[in-house]
Amino acid sequence: MKLFRSIFMALLIFLMISPLHSSAEGTSLSELDSISDEALQMAKSGRYDEAKQLLQYFSDKFAEVNARNRSFTMDELRILTVSHESALQSLANSSESIEQRMNSVITFRLVMDTIYSQHQPLWTEMEKPIMSAFQQVQDAASTGDAEEYQTRLNQFLTKYSIIQPSIKLDVPVEKVQQLDSRITFIDRYRNEDGSVKETMNELNTLENDLEDLFDGLTEDEADPSLWWVITTTGSIIILTLSYVGWRKYRGESQHSKSERQKD
Known part of the structure; x- marks a missing residue:
């Protein structure tokens, strides 16, 4: 019974740590996503210089994240880089219309969200x-x-x-x-x-x-990892209850058998 309890506790700790570990890995992407959103808000307000500065800051943070985690696929790197450069050039080009500038920043914002979003x-x-x-x-x-x-x-x-x-x-x-x-x-x-x-x-x-x-x-589907945690945790609980019930049944059966033997 002690061995089973140890295994059960180890599994619970693992399930608690796994989401936290995933959250830590996603922190950098979350920051990049926030910067892209802030840049879009600046562009919407007509503050193009500030939006451009945010995109330049994004470039620095992106280089750090990519060097540290290497979490981007080749398609993500290519498409994100192209949309980022396009947005920067558009903001710097005063001859472009407001609509063209907005569209380029929105395109970049949507790309970053697509990479970051799990839903x-x-x-x-x-x-x-x-x-x-x-x-x-x-x-x-x-x-x-x-x-x-x-x-x-x-x-x-x-x-x-x-x-x-x-x-x-x-x-x-x-x-x-x-x-x-x-x-x-x-x-x-x-x-x-x-x-x-x-x-x-x-x-x-x-x-x-x-x-x-x-x-x-x-x-909008639920995060698959969340369903995995729910399913796994539920399975462990069911197994634990079943084991406890079986141990209780076995104990009661042995007790009844002993009582009959005494009689």
């Missing part, structure tokens, strides 16, 4: 504006208004480009390639003469792909 990523919150912009593309196509169609398609492509780096980190590569190929096809042949029906067929197919993209990641 529902922020980019999924772009579903409503992206689907709304796409609906306007469909409406313009259905009326046959070529100029309006070009304008609405450009607006949709701009919004989609904001989340594209993030979905490359979050969505299976086959699905991303299929979606990007369809968007590229529609963009490339936007000026080709074709029937309204053909255009609508392509757009309807793309609509299904977009809906599938968001439907696959809008459910």
